[in-house]
Amino acid sequence: MTATTYGSTRVNAFALVLCCMGVATAQAEWSRRSQWEATVDEQGLFRAYCILLVRPEQRIVTVSSTTERQDWAEWLLHGSQGADTRVTWVHAPDDGRTLTRYDHVSGECLPSLDGEALTFAKCGRTVASGEGVYPPGQRLIDELQTQPKIWTGLYARRKTELDTEACPATMGLAPYVLGVASLIDQAEMRVGDVLVKVWPWDYDGAVFNGYLSIGKAVKDRFLVGDPARIEYLRALPEGGWELVKKTLVWPVVPGMDKRPSQTLLQSEKRALEAQAAPSQALLGLMAAQAGKTADNADLLTRLARTEAVVDVYRLACFRTVHKHPFSMHEQAGELTDTIPQPSPGRVAKQIAWLDRAFLTNAPGTMAQPPAPTYAGRDLDAHLDFIEGVLEDAAQHAEAAFRRFSLDDRRFIEKQADGLMAGFLSAHMMCFDDDLVRQRANVKLLSMAKRLDTEALMRQALTTARIVDGTFLASLKEQMEQTPDARRIADRKTPWGRIVLAGRGDDRYINKKDNVAVLVDLGGDDFYANNTGSAIPGALATAVLIDFAGDDRYENWHSMRQGCGFFGVGILVDCGGNDSYVGVRCAQGTGFMGVGVLADLGGDDIYRGIDHCQGVGQFGAGLLLDDAGDNRYEGRQSCQGVGFTWGVGLLHSAGTDGDDEYFNKGKVGSGYGDLGSFEGWGQGLGCGHRPYASGGLGVLLDGGGSDRYEGGTFSLGGGYYYGLGILRDRDGHDRYRGSRYNMGFTAHQAVGVFIDDRGNDHYATSHFVAMGMAWDESSTLFLDGEGDDTYVAPGFAFAAGAMNGFALFEDSAGADHYVGVRPASKYGNRYHDGTSVGLFMDLGDGEDVFSGGRQAGEIDAGPEHTFFVDAPTVEAATERLKVTPLKKAAQ
Structure with a gap:
C-alpha cells in the first residue's frame, strides 16, 4: 500500500490520525474501537478502513478493497463479503511502522516487501465515515488472541x-x-x-x-x-x-484480565533453560514426515495464548508446563524430588518447599532465629521459648491478614463452607443454581486476593520452630522429669494457652481444651479439641505434639486436625498406630492459612468426608506420614488437592508400606454413569471455573504395593488452570477409576501421573483416563519399569481433544493393553485447530496392544496421533531417519 495525497477537502480528524505521515493529532480521536472510513482513489478503487483495536503501543486496522460502491457500514459489518482484498494491519501509532499484516483471504501473515518495514497510510479521498461497526475476523489475529475473554455466561x-x-x-x-x-x-x-x-x-x-x-x-x-x-x-x-x-x-470474567507478572515470566524463563526432552525431538521428526509440523506448532501457540491473560491466582509452576508440555516430566520430577522426608526437624523444610509454588521467597529472606534460650535450662525456659515463638508468629499473622477488615474476615469465615458446598454441588462455579451462594462465592474469590502470602509463609516457618527436632528432644527431656503428672504445665499467654501433659490416657473433649500449644508426653489419648488447628478470632497459631501412644483424633467440627484457617495449625504425632476421623477440612488442610499434619510412625487410618488429607485453598495443607501400612479414606476432594492459590500435598513417605487410598462414594457422577461416583482428588489441581485459577495438588507415595480407588477427576490430573501430580515411587500397585482418572485434564489444565517402577495394574470402568487431555490442556502419563496391564474402554492412551496435548509413555517391560486403540483420533469442535497425542511404549518387552495395533509399529494417524513401539526414543529416531514413517489408517 502506498500513500497518496488526499484529493478532498473533507479530511476529518479520523483521517488525519489514520494517516501516519508525521501529522500530530489528538489521541482522543482513537479512544474507541470500530471507527471506520471509506475512500476512493484516482483509479476508482474503494478501500474501507475499520479500526479493530487501539493500544498505546499499537493500532489494528482492517483494510478491505473493492471496485464497487457499497453500503459501507453494512458491508463492513458482514465481513466485507466479496472484497478483492482484506488485510489486517498491526502498526505503531507513533510512526506508522507496520508490525504485522494478516491476509484474511489466504489465512497467512504477509512478509514485508523487499525486506523493508512498511508504513501504514490511508489512500484516496474520503467518501464515507462513521463508527459502531464490529466486523468479524478478529480471532484470526494473534495480537487479539491475547485479549481478556468475554464472559457471555451463556449455557x-x-x-x-x-x-x-x-x-x-x-x-x-x-x-x-x-x-x-x-x-x-x-x-x-x-x-x-x-x-x-x-x-x-x-x-x-x-x-x-x-x-x-x-x-x-x-x-x-x-x-x-x-x-x-x-x-x-x-x-x-x-x-x-x-x-x-x-x-x-461485553464483560470480562471478574479478575481474568491481568498480564503475566515479571515473577511468572522469569520463572518460565528459568524452567526453559533445561535441556529439551528427547521425546520432543522425536515428535518433531514424526510431525515433519507426516506433514504436521505447522499444525503441531499451531497447537503450542494456542496453548501459549491461554496464558497471555491471567488472574492473580495463576501459579508459575502451572503456567510453565501448560505452555511447554514437554517440560512436564522434568518439572513434576523436580517438584516431587525436592519434597523432604517427614520428620519433626523437617516440618520447616516441608513448609519452605511450598515456596516452589508461591514464589514469595519468604524462606530465603527469613531472619535467622536467635540462639536458643532453652538449651540446658529448666522447663520454664522452654515455655518462654514457645511463648516467644507465638508472639513472633502473631506479628506475621497480623501482616498476612492486615488488608482484611473485621467484617471481611467474618464474611470469609461464614462463606468458606459455602464455597466448598458450592463446589461439591456444581464443580463449575457458574453452574451453581443457588445464585445467592454463587454471588457470595464470587465475592469471596475477589476478596481473598488481599492475602499476604509471604507474611503467611513467615508465620508458618516461625511456628515450625516449636516442632524443631532439637527443641522437641530438649522439651521432652524436661517433661520426663515429672512424667506421671496429668498436667506438667499450663501457662496462659496473650496468644493462647500452652499446656504440657503427662503420659496418661488423656481426653481432650471440652472447649477449654482449645489451646495454642498442647504437648502430650504419651498414652493412648483421645483428642476432640482444636487438635493443632487455628481458630479465627481466637487462635492465629496452634500446635499439637503427641510423643507416643495409639491415639484417636475425632472431630465433627470442620477445620480440625492440623488445619490453618486464618492462621497456621500444626499437628505432629511422633509414633503409634493412630486413627483420624474428620468431616470437612481435616487432616492437614489450609484455608486462608497453612495446615500441617505429620504422623511419624505406625500403621495409621485417616478418614474424612470432603476437603481432607492434604488440601490447600488460599494457602496450603500438608499431610505427611513417614512409615507404616496406612489407609487414607475420603469421599470427595481429598488426598492432595490444590484449589485456588493453594497447595495440597499428601506424602506417604514409607518405602515399603502397603497403603490404600480411597476417594469416592459421596454422590453419583454428574455424568450419570451407573456405578460411577464423584471424586475430585488424589493429586488434583483445581480452579473455580471460570472465576479463578486452580492450585497445585500432589499425592506422593514412597513405595510399597499400594491400592488406589478414585471417583471422577481423581488420580493425578488438573481442572481449570490447575496442576495435579500423582507419583508412586515403587511397588506393584493397583489403580481403579471411572472417568477422568490416572493422568487426565480438562479445561486449560495440566495433569501428571508417574509410577516409577513395579508390575502395575490400571483399570477404568468407564472412559477418559490414562493420558488424556481435553480442552486446551496438557497431560503426561508415565510408567517406568515393570510389566504392566492397562484396561480402558475408551478415550485413553494418549488421547487429545479440543486442543489437548497428551503424552503417554511406558518406559520398559512386557505390557498388555486392553480396550481402546492407543493414539486414536478425537475432535476439536470447541476452538477448531488440532490436538496431539503421542503414545510411546519403550523397552524390549513383548507388548500386546489393543485396537489392532501391532508390536514394533511407528506410525502417524489422522488428527495428529503418533504411535511408537521401540526399545528407546533414540532407536525410534534412528529408525525414522532410514525408514519412511508409516501412516496408519483409522
Whole structure:
C-alpha cells in the first residue's frame, strides 16, 4: 500500500490520525474501537478502513478493497463479503511502522516487501465515515488472541416452536444456568427466559444453533468493553411473553484480565533453560514426515495464548508446563524430588518447599532465629521459648491478614463452607443454581486476593520452630522429669494457652481444651479439641505434639486436625498406630492459612468426608506420614488437592508400606454413569471455573504395593488452570477409576501421573483416563519399569481433544493393553485447530496392544496421533531417519 495525497477537502480528524505521515493529532480521536472510513482513489478503487483495536503501543486496522460502491457500514459489518482484498494491519501509532499484516483471504501473515518495514497510510479521498461497526475476523489475529475473554455466561438449550405476539421469533436459546457477572446476568435474565437476539444475530440465523456457535461468533467479532445488545423473551404470569431489550457492554470474567507478572515470566524463563526432552525431538521428526509440523506448532501457540491473560491466582509452576508440555516430566520430577522426608526437624523444610509454588521467597529472606534460650535450662525456659515463638508468629499473622477488615474476615469465615458446598454441588462455579451462594462465592474469590502470602509463609516457618527436632528432644527431656503428672504445665499467654501433659490416657473433649500449644508426653489419648488447628478470632497459631501412644483424633467440627484457617495449625504425632476421623477440612488442610499434619510412625487410618488429607485453598495443607501400612479414606476432594492459590500435598513417605487410598462414594457422577461416583482428588489441581485459577495438588507415595480407588477427576490430573501430580515411587500397585482418572485434564489444565517402577495394574470402568487431555490442556502419563496391564474402554492412551496435548509413555517391560486403540483420533469442535497425542511404549518387552495395533509399529494417524513401539526414543529416531514413517489408517 502506498500513500497518496488526499484529493478532498473533507479530511476529518479520523483521517488525519489514520494517516501516519508525521501529522500530530489528538489521541482522543482513537479512544474507541470500530471507527471506520471509506475512500476512493484516482483509479476508482474503494478501500474501507475499520479500526479493530487501539493500544498505546499499537493500532489494528482492517483494510478491505473493492471496485464497487457499497453500503459501507453494512458491508463492513458482514465481513466485507466479496472484497478483492482484506488485510489486517498491526502498526505503531507513533510512526506508522507496520508490525504485522494478516491476509484474511489466504489465512497467512504477509512478509514485508523487499525486506523493508512498511508504513501504514490511508489512500484516496474520503467518501464515507462513521463508527459502531464490529466486523468479524478478529480471532484470526494473534495480537487479539491475547485479549481478556468475554464472559457471555451463556449455557443454553435450543427452544423451538415459540409462538408469541411479542416478537416474530419462532425459536431461541433458553439458559439452564446463570453465571454471576456474565452478560446474561447483567441483563437480568433468568432460567426460563429465551434469548432471541444477540446483535447482530437473530434467532433464525446459523449462529443461534447453540451456545458454542454464539460464543465463537462473539469472540470473533467483539472485545471486552464493546457495546452488547440483546433481546430475550420472559414468560408473563398471566400467560404470553414479554420482549426485553438490553444494551450493555461485553464483560470480562471478574479478575481474568491481568498480564503475566515479571515473577511468572522469569520463572518460565528459568524452567526453559533445561535441556529439551528427547521425546520432543522425536515428535518433531514424526510431525515433519507426516506433514504436521505447522499444525503441531499451531497447537503450542494456542496453548501459549491461554496464558497471555491471567488472574492473580495463576501459579508459575502451572503456567510453565501448560505452555511447554514437554517440560512436564522434568518439572513434576523436580517438584516431587525436592519434597523432604517427614520428620519433626523437617516440618520447616516441608513448609519452605511450598515456596516452589508461591514464589514469595519468604524462606530465603527469613531472619535467622536467635540462639536458643532453652538449651540446658529448666522447663520454664522452654515455655518462654514457645511463648516467644507465638508472639513472633502473631506479628506475621497480623501482616498476612492486615488488608482484611473485621467484617471481611467474618464474611470469609461464614462463606468458606459455602464455597466448598458450592463446589461439591456444581464443580463449575457458574453452574451453581443457588445464585445467592454463587454471588457470595464470587465475592469471596475477589476478596481473598488481599492475602499476604509471604507474611503467611513467615508465620508458618516461625511456628515450625516449636516442632524443631532439637527443641522437641530438649522439651521432652524436661517433661520426663515429672512424667506421671496429668498436667506438667499450663501457662496462659496473650496468644493462647500452652499446656504440657503427662503420659496418661488423656481426653481432650471440652472447649477449654482449645489451646495454642498442647504437648502430650504419651498414652493412648483421645483428642476432640482444636487438635493443632487455628481458630479465627481466637487462635492465629496452634500446635499439637503427641510423643507416643495409639491415639484417636475425632472431630465433627470442620477445620480440625492440623488445619490453618486464618492462621497456621500444626499437628505432629511422633509414633503409634493412630486413627483420624474428620468431616470437612481435616487432616492437614489450609484455608486462608497453612495446615500441617505429620504422623511419624505406625500403621495409621485417616478418614474424612470432603476437603481432607492434604488440601490447600488460599494457602496450603500438608499431610505427611513417614512409615507404616496406612489407609487414607475420603469421599470427595481429598488426598492432595490444590484449589485456588493453594497447595495440597499428601506424602506417604514409607518405602515399603502397603497403603490404600480411597476417594469416592459421596454422590453419583454428574455424568450419570451407573456405578460411577464423584471424586475430585488424589493429586488434583483445581480452579473455580471460570472465576479463578486452580492450585497445585500432589499425592506422593514412597513405595510399597499400594491400592488406589478414585471417583471422577481423581488420580493425578488438573481442572481449570490447575496442576495435579500423582507419583508412586515403587511397588506393584493397583489403580481403579471411572472417568477422568490416572493422568487426565480438562479445561486449560495440566495433569501428571508417574509410577516409577513395579508390575502395575490400571483399570477404568468407564472412559477418559490414562493420558488424556481435553480442552486446551496438557497431560503426561508415565510408567517406568515393570510389566504392566492397562484396561480402558475408551478415550485413553494418549488421547487429545479440543486442543489437548497428551503424552503417554511406558518406559520398559512386557505390557498388555486392553480396550481402546492407543493414539486414536478425537475432535476439536470447541476452538477448531488440532490436538496431539503421542503414545510411546519403550523397552524390549513383548507388548500386546489393543485396537489392532501391532508390536514394533511407528506410525502417524489422522488428527495428529503418533504411535511408537521401540526399545528407546533414540532407536525410534534412528529408525525414522532410514525408514519412511508409516501412516496408519483409522
